[in-house]
Amino acid sequence: MKEHKITGLSCGHCALKLQEQIQQLPGGGEAKVQFNSSKIILDEKMDIDAVRSVLSAENVRFESDGKPKGPNWLMIGLYVSVASFLAALSAEWTLNQPYIPILLYAIATITSGYPTFIKGLRNLTKFKFDINTLMTVALIGAVAIGEWKEAGLVAILFGINELLESYGMEKARRSMETLLEAAPKEALLLKDGQTETVSIEKLKVDDIVLVKTGQKIPSDGMVVYGKSSVNEAAITGESLPIEKENGEPVFGGSINNEGVLHVKVTKMYNQSALSKILALVQEAQESKTPTELFINRFANYYTPIIMIISALVMLVPPLLFNGEWGEWFYQGLAVLIVGCPCALILSSPIAILSGITVNARNGILIKGGAYLEQLGKIDVIAFDKTGTLTLGEPHVVADEAFHPDFYKVAYAIEKSSSHPLAKAVIARCRELGIEDIEPDEIKTVSGQGITAIVDGVTYRLGNEKIIGDAKPDEEVIKVIHQYKEDGNTIVLVASETEVLGVFAIADEIRKESADIIRDLQQNGVKETVMLTGDHPVVAEKVAQRTGVSAFFGGLLPEEKVEKIKNLKTKGKVAMIGDGINDAPALATADLGIAMGKGTDSAIETADIVLMQDHLGKLPDAVHVSRKVNRIIKWNIGLSLGLKVLALLLTIPGWLTLWIAILSDMGATILVTLISLTVLLHNRK
Template sequence: MTDTRKTRFKVDGMDCASCAGKIDTAVRRMPGVEDVSVSVTAGTMTVTHAASGDLAAIGAKLSGLGYAATPLASARGGCAHDHHAHAHDDGPSHRQEDTGTRTPAAASPMGLHGDHHGAGGEGAWWRSRKGRLTLFSGVALLLAYALGHLVPAIAPFAFVAALLVGLIPIARRAVMAALAGTPFSIEMLMTVAAIGAVVIDAGEEAAAVVFLFLVGELLEGVAAGRARQSIQALAALVPKTARLEENGVTREVPAEDLAVGALILVRPGDRIPADGTIMDGESAIDEAPVTGESTPVLKGVGAAVFAGTVNGDGALRVRVSAAAADNTIARVIRLVEEAQESKAPTERFIDRFSTYYTPGVVAVAALVAILPPLLAGASWSEWVYKGLAILLIGCPCALVISTPAAIAASLSAGARRGLLLKGGAVLERLGALTAVAFDKTGTLTDGKPQVTDIIAFDRSEVEVLRYAAAVDQGSSHPLALAVLARAAAEGVKIPPASAARALGGKGVIATVDGEAVFFGSPKAAGERVPLSDDRLAAIARLNDDGKTVSVLLVGDVPAGAIAMRDEPRADAGAGLDALRAGGIRTVMLTGDNRRTAAAIGAALRIEVRAELMPEDKQRIVSELRRDGLVVGKVGDGINDAPALAAADVGIAMGGGTDVALETADAAILHGRVGDVARMIDLSKRTMRNIRQNIALALGLKAVFLVTTVLGVTGLWPAILADTGATVLVTLNALRLLRLPATRP
C-alpha cells in the first residue's frame, strides 16, 4: 500500500472560486498528488500526496500562478500521516482526518514564499501585491488621460502603455493557468478582450476595463478577508500568557506551553487561557465569545471552563484538561476550516456547470463576433467589440462563488454561536430534516438528578433536608450530590455526622445530633420501620412520575422523604416546540425504564421509545428513514454513536464523549436543545441566500448580455457585470455572519 501524507497549506492571494479552481487543477496534475481540497474562505489547501512528494514544487507551481503557499506544520511536529487518506467531496465523512494542522497559534509555518499579496491577507490592502498593482494601474491610467489631453497625438500610445501596466501580470497568470490545465480562466478572457480592444482601436476603453478588473479583484480580496477574519478572530480570544502555580509559587508562562494537568490561577476579569476544570473558587463565567451564551454562567468546583471565556468576579484555580492545540477554540477553528474545504452538493453542481458554461460563453462570443459580419455584412469592428464584451460578461466567478461564500459565512457564524457543522453537505441536509430523534439523559435532560420534592412526615421540610444532607456528606453518589446541591441552594446549615457507613443497595446510616439517622430506599426503610398506607401511596405517586424516592428515618420515626429525578433541560420544552412548529416530528430514544421515560416524555410532549439498547436506537433511526423521513439524531454518549452514524444528520450535544463528537456530522457546544432548531434555521437561511446569489449572478449576466448584443452597453458595463456581481454576491453571503444573538 502506498504511503500517503496530508499537508495543509496557507494560500495567500486566493480570493475567489476562480482562483481555487486554477489552484486545484494545477496541483492535482502534479506528480505524486492524489487529491486536493481547496477552501477560498479559509485561505487553505489540503493536499494528499505520496510521502516522497515535493512540497517545494507545489509552492513553486502556485507562485507561478500568482499565489504564495505556506505549509502549516502540525503542533506535534511535522505534517500528519494518513496511510489511506483520500478527501472525497461526494458526501460528508463521519470521521474527520487529521490534516496536519491545529490552530493558527500552534502552527509553525515554513514559508516557501513569504509575500502576503492577497487583499484578504495580513496587513492593509494597499500593501498587498494586488493593492499595489491596482494603484499603479490607476496612476498609469490617470497619466494617460493627462498626456492624451495635453498631446492628443500620443494618446493612443499612452493608453496602451497604461493598459500594459495592469495587463502584463494578468496575461502572465493567464498563460501559467493555461499551461497548468485551466485555459478558460478569467485572466485569459480578460487578456483576449483587452488585446482585441486594442486591435479594433479601443485602447482607451481597454485600459479602463483592465483597471476596473483589478479594482474588482481587490474588492473580492477584501470581502474574502472579512469572511476569513470572522472565524480566525476566535484564535485571538485565547490570552497569550497564563499564571501557572507550581510548588506554591505563581509565575507567568506562555499559554501555549501549558501541559495537561497543570494548575493555573485565573484572576477576576481575566480570560481563561486553557480548557480545564475548576479546582477552587466560584465565579460567573462569560461564555458569549465561545458559545454565544447571552448571560454569564455561575460555575464552581468541578465545573468545566473553556479557553477564551471571561472570568467574572472571583479568583479561580483551574486544572488544565487540554493542550493549546486541542482546546475548544482550536477544535472549533479546525472543524470549520476542514468543513469549508468539503463541498456541498449545490456547490459541486455549480462547479460542474461552470466547466461547460465558460467554454460555451467563449463559443457564443466568437459566434457574435463572426456571424453578423460574415452573413449580413455588418461592421466587423462593431460586432468584434460586442463579442469581446460578452467574453467579460461570461466569466463564471460570481456564479461559482455564490454557494461557497454563503456556506463559509454560515459555518463561521454557526461556530461563533457554538454550532459546529462538518461541511456544506451537512448544512444543506439540515434544512431538509423532517424528524429528529433525541437521546434522553444528558440531551433532553441535564444528565444528573435534582431534588424535585421534599415531603415532611414527622419533621419540617428544612429538617428533612438538613438530616439527609448530613448523612450524604462526603458521598459522590449522584443522588447524594443532588441532596447536597439542594441544601447548598437553600442555605441549609448542615450538621456534622459521625459513624457514617453505606448499606449496599439500601442506603446510608450515620449519627447526627446524637440520633441514629437512616436515609435510603423505601423498601429498606420499611424493613426498619413500618410505613403507613398514606405514605406508601405518596411514594408510589412519585415513582409513577419517574422519580426516585429516598426515605429519611430519625431514630425509629419516619421523618420524611425526598424525591429526585433527572429533570429536563431548561430550554428543552421550548426547543422541541420550535421544531414541532416547523413541522418536524420529534421522538425520544432512551435506554431508561419506561416509567421514567414516559414521565419525561409527557412533560415535554414528545413521542417516547424506552428501554432501548444501542442497536435498537440504530434500528429505529433506520426504520424512520425507510418510512421516507429525513432523520436527525441528537445524542451525547458512546451508546448514541451507532444511531448518530445511521441518521441523515448526526448531532452531538456539548460536553458529549469524543466518540459522539467524532461520529456526528454536527455538534452543539453549549448543549441547548433549542440549538437544534437554530441549526435547521441556519440551513434554511443559507439555502435562501444561495438561491438569491445564483439569481443575482445569472440575472445580471443575462441583462448585460442582452444589452450588449443590442448595442446599449459595452466593455465597461461588461466588466462591472462580472466583478460587480462577484462583490455583490459575496456581500450578500456575508449577511449570514450576522446571526441573531443566542438566548439561554
C-alpha cells in the same frame, strides 16, 4: 506535509489552477491549495522557490515572505488607468486630434489590464481557458476593431471587480482568524514558588500555571487555588462568566476575569478542547458542500461552452443572415466577458465560511460546510431524553411529610451517600435548611435501601419494600400512587410503625427545553421526536412538558436506530445525544449532533457539537444554516440570471463590452455583499 499561509488568493477558480500547476512540480503530487483559509499544504522536501514562482504568476505569495517591497503597483496601475481614462474622455470632447484620446485609452487599458494580459497570454499558449483567458481575448479583440474606449473601461471595471472579490473573501477570512486568536500563546509556569513564561506547547500534564486577571487559561485544567469568574465564550459561546473555585475544571482559552488562579494542567494543549475545536474549524473551512462541488464541476464545462457560444455569435449572423462582421464580432467579445464565472464560483464559499464562523463564535462546532448545508435542510430532529431534554440528574420534584422528623431523618441517613437519589434528597433537605445530625448506625439492604439508627430510633429509607411492618394508611397510599402515576421514582422514610414521608424523584427537565422545541418548530423543523430507554410513563410526562411532536420509551440502542431509519421516510433527520451511548443512532441519522460542554467523545463522534451543556443555541444554529442555504440559492440565481439577461441583449444586438463587464461585476458585488450579511447575525 507542511502548512504555509499565503496572501493574495482571491479567486476560487485560480486556486484550483494553482493547485494543478504545483502538483505537476517534482514532489507536488499531494499539494493542496486551500482557497477559503488561504493556505497551501506542501511536502517538506519540495523546492519552495519553484512553488513561489508558480504563485507569483497569480500575484500570490507566502505570508512568511513579508509584505511586497516597494509600492503596490497593481493599485497604482488602477489609479493611473482611471486618470488616463478620464483624460481621454476630456480630450475626446475638447480636441479634434483622435490619436491623443486613443493613446490615453491605450494607457488606461494597459496599466489596469497588464496582469490579466500576462496570465491570459500564458494560458492561451497552454490552451487553458479561465477568466484571464476570456478577458485577454476580449480586450485584444476590442483593440483590433478600434473600440479603444470600450477596452479601457472594461480593463478598469475588471480591475475593480478583482479588488472587490479580494475584499469579500478577506473579510470572511479575517472574521475566522479573529475566532482562531482565542488560542493562548504563553503561560506562567509556577515552579518552586517562582514563575517562568513558557510557550503553551511546553506545558505538561500536572504542571501548575498562574493565571492573572485578564489572562487566558493556557490549557484544560483544574483550579487548585483561588476563586474567580471565568469567561468561557471562546469555547461554549456563553457570554456570562462562570464562577470557578478549588476542584472545578476550566477550559484552555477561557479568560480569568478577576483575582488570581492556580490551575493544574490536566491535558497538554494539543489535546485540549480549544485546540481540537480550532483544528476542526480550520478543517471545516475547506470541506466542500454538494453545492460547491456541483458549481466547480459546472464551471469546468461553463467556460468552454461560453467560448463556443461566443464563436457562434461572431460567425452565424454574418454567414447566414448577412449581418455586419464588425458588429457581431464585437457582440461575440461581449459574450466572452459575460461568461466570466467569478460570481458563480463565489456564490457559495463566502456564505459557507461566514456561517461556520458565526456558529463557532456561538459555541456551535460544525465540522464542515456539508454539515452546515445539511442542518439547514433538516425536517425531523430526534432527541435523546436523559442529559439532552433533561439534566440527567435526579431531582426531588415533590415531597410529602407525614411526621415532623421526616426531613431530619432523611438528611441524617443520606448525607454521607454518593448515590444519585441520595444526592437529590440531600439537595432538597439543604434547601429547607434541615438540621445536620449524625446517625448512630447505618446498614445497606440490597435492593431495598438503608436502615439506620437516629437518636436511638430505628428508621428505614428506600423503596416500598423497605418499610416492612410500617403499613401505610390510605392517605400515604394515595400520595404514593399519584407520584408513581406521574412517572416518578419513590423514596420513603419510615419508622418500625409508620411512614414519615415520601420523596418523588425524577430527572429534572431543562428549563429551556419547551422553548427550544417551540423555536425549532418556528424555524421550519416539521417534527420533534424524543427517543429514550426510560419507562414509557416517564417518557410521556417529559414529552407533555417539553412539547415534542412524538415520543418512544423503553428503547434499546438498536431500537433507537430502527426508529431513526423509520423517521428518515419523513425527510432529513438529525439526532441529538451525548456522543457515547447514542453513537449508533447519531451515526444512522443524516446529521449527528452531540452536546456535552466540550467533552472529547462529543467532539470526536458527531457532525455538529453544541459546546454548551444545554440546547439553547440549537435554534440559532438552524436559523443561520437555513439563512446560508437561502443566500447560496439567491447568489446562484443572481449570478446566472444577470448573465442570461446580458446574453439576451445579443439578440437585438444591444450587448456592449461595458454592459457585459457590469453584469459580471454587479453579480460579483451582490453575491459578496449578500454572503457577508451572515456575519451580521446577532448571537441570541
